[in-house]
Amino acid sequence: MTSGKPFSLLxxxxxxxxxxxxxxxxxxxTDAAIVGRGVGTKALAALGAGEWILWMVTGAVQSFAxxxxxxxxxxxxxxxxxxxxxxxxxxxLLMLGIGSLFTAASLxxxxxxxxxxxxxxxxxxxxxxxxxxxxxxxxxxxxxxxAAALLRGFGDSKRPLLAMVAASLTNIVLDLLFVFxxxxxxxxxxxxxxxxxxxxxxxxxxxxxxxxxxxxxxEIRMDMFRKLxxxxxxxxxxxxxxAAGGLVxxxxxxxxxxxxxxxxxxxxxxxxxxxxxxxxxxxxxxxxTAQNLGAGKTERIPEGIRAGLLFSVIVSGTISACMxxxxxxxxxxxxxxxxxxxxxxxxxxYSYLCYMAGALFMLYMLxxxxxxxxxxxYTVISMISGIIELIIRVAAxxxxxxxxxxxxxxxxxxxxxxxxxxxxxxxxxxxxGQTIKSIDIQKNGE
Numbered sequence: 222m223t224s225g226k227p228f229s230l231l232x233x234x235x236x237x238x239x240x241x242x243x244x245x246x247x248x249x250x251t252d253a254a255i256v257g258r259g260v261g262t263k264a265l266a267a268l269g270a271g272e273w274i275l276w277m278v279t280g281a282v283q284s285f286a287x288x289x290x291x292x293x294x295x296x297x298x299x300x301x302x303x304x305x306x307x308x309x310x311x312x313x314l315l316m317l318g319i320g321s322l323f324t325a326a327s328l329x330x331x332x333x334x335x336x337x338x339x340x341x342x343x344x345x346x347x348x349x350x351x352x353x354x355x356x357x358x359x360x361x362x363x364x365x366x367x368a369a370a371l372l373r374g375f376g377d378s379k380r381p382l383l384a385m386v387a388a389s390l391t392n393i394v395l396d397l398l399f400v401f402x403x404x405x406x407x408x409x410x411x412x413x414x415x416x417x418x419x420x421x422x423x424x425x426x427x428x429x430x431x432x433x434x435x436x437x438x439x440e441i442r443m444d445m446f447r448k449l450x451x452x453x454x455x456x457x458x459x460x461x462x463x464a465a466g467g468l469v470x471x472x473x474x475x476x477x478x479x480x481x482x483x484x485x486x487x488x489x490x491x492x493x494x495x496x497x498x499x500x501x502x503x504x505x506x507x508x509x510t511a512q513n514l515g516a517g518k519t520e521r522i523p524e525g526i527r528a529g530l531l532f533s534v535i536v537s538g539t540i541s542a543c544m545x546x547x548x549x550x551x552x553x554x555x556x557x558x559x560x561x562x563x564x565x566x567x568x569x570x571y572s573y574l575c576y577m578a579g580a581l582f583m584l585y586m587l588x589x590x591x592x593x594x595x596x597x598x599y600t601v602i603s604m605i606s607g608i609i610e611l612i613i614r615v616a617a618x619x620x621x622x623x624x625x626x627x628x629x630x631x632x633x634x635x636x637x638x639x640x641x642x643x644x645x646x647x648x649x650x651x652x653x654g655q656t657i658k659s660i661d662i663q664k665n666g667e
């Protein structure tokens with residue numbers, strides 16, 4: 222990442238991640254499609270009713286992993302193997318503790334949280350079943366996310382792709398087996414996801430053998446723990462804050478009944494596909510920025526941002542156009558057409574998809590500038606952007622439905638993207654200049 226043309230470097234890095242993300246979303250979509258078709262529209266709504274409280278946990282775990290990998294990535298740019306080993310070892314210990322804590326807390330607080338969200342009674346038990354299985358596998362999710370984040374931090378995006386391809390195919394096969402053959406319903410779909418993630422972890426962990434050596438355990442250093450927590454905690458807190466706004470959103474969605482929840486869920490499953498390329502390119506920007514910062518080649522960082530802008534315009538525009546043209550046909554895959562609510566559910570889902578497609582470019586801007594700031598070490602700014610998302614999302618949910626009805630819920634979501642993206646853009650251009658000045662002062666002092 223420290224030499225060569227930034228655009229081609231980032232594209233080569235991002236393409237496997239995009240493919241991996243697509244495969245990851247494939248098994249998310251497969252879960253929804255198989256449950257929606259094989260179990261029914263209420264089962265599909267049950268998946269969606271627990272989506273935000275599930276993402277609060279899995280997103281926080283992923284954010285901790287991404288934050289921890291920043292230190293290893295910078296050490297990789299400096300070619301400091303001892304520091305790579307130390308940061309990886311401390312990261313593993315932290316993730317074991319975090320995963321255990323999140324598992325226990327999630328299982329205890331799940332039912333009260335669903336009650337607070339006004340989850341409809343006709344889907345409540347299904348949502349509990351789905352979350353119980355997935356929360357029981359949080360340690361597996363934690364292990365996989367850390368292993369994949371370390372590989373990306375070292376500039377390896379191909380082996381996480383292989384892991385995700387294997388996991389996705391495994392998940393699809395197990396989904397079909399558990400739901401249609403064993404008739405395990407929602408629990409079967411959740412179990413398939415946990416097993417698939419374990420396979421992805423095994424592949425990523427095996428791939429790290431030549432990059433990290435823990436034969437001689439590094440000395441436990443409290444300063445390393447503090448540094449890693451300082452990098453990971455703001456990112457995880459950002460997820461919790463965003464999820465808090467999402468829970469307010471879910472509460473509003475639940476009030477419109479299970480048919481509305483099913484339509485919202487069907488479209489929300491497409492959200493991962495819409496943003497996957499932006500997230501993947503963002504991972505590339507984190508590694509690119511951190512490695513060039515560690516190598517002292519800060520003049521290359523703006524070139525990477527310009528490459529990101531070009532990428533975002535082309536990809537978000539193409540995806541948005543495809544969703545507007547083919548969205549209804551894709552969404553119909555999630556819906557049992559024999560259900561009397563099927564036409565209503567499809568119209569709700571397509572309406573939300575149109576809102577998301579129209580604002581997709583701003584979502585890509587959010588990922589681009591957030592990733593650049595993370596690579597520079599400004600993870601607290603990412604946390605603040607999450608607070609901004611929370612404020613905008615909650616305010617919009619309280620106001621918009623009074624003027625435009627249920628569509629106000631959709632407008633509230635994209636308003637949060639836009640507000641956070643504008644803040645991150647402003648802070649990047651401000652902080653980058655300050656970083657350069659600080660480095661120049663250090664060099665002159667030496």
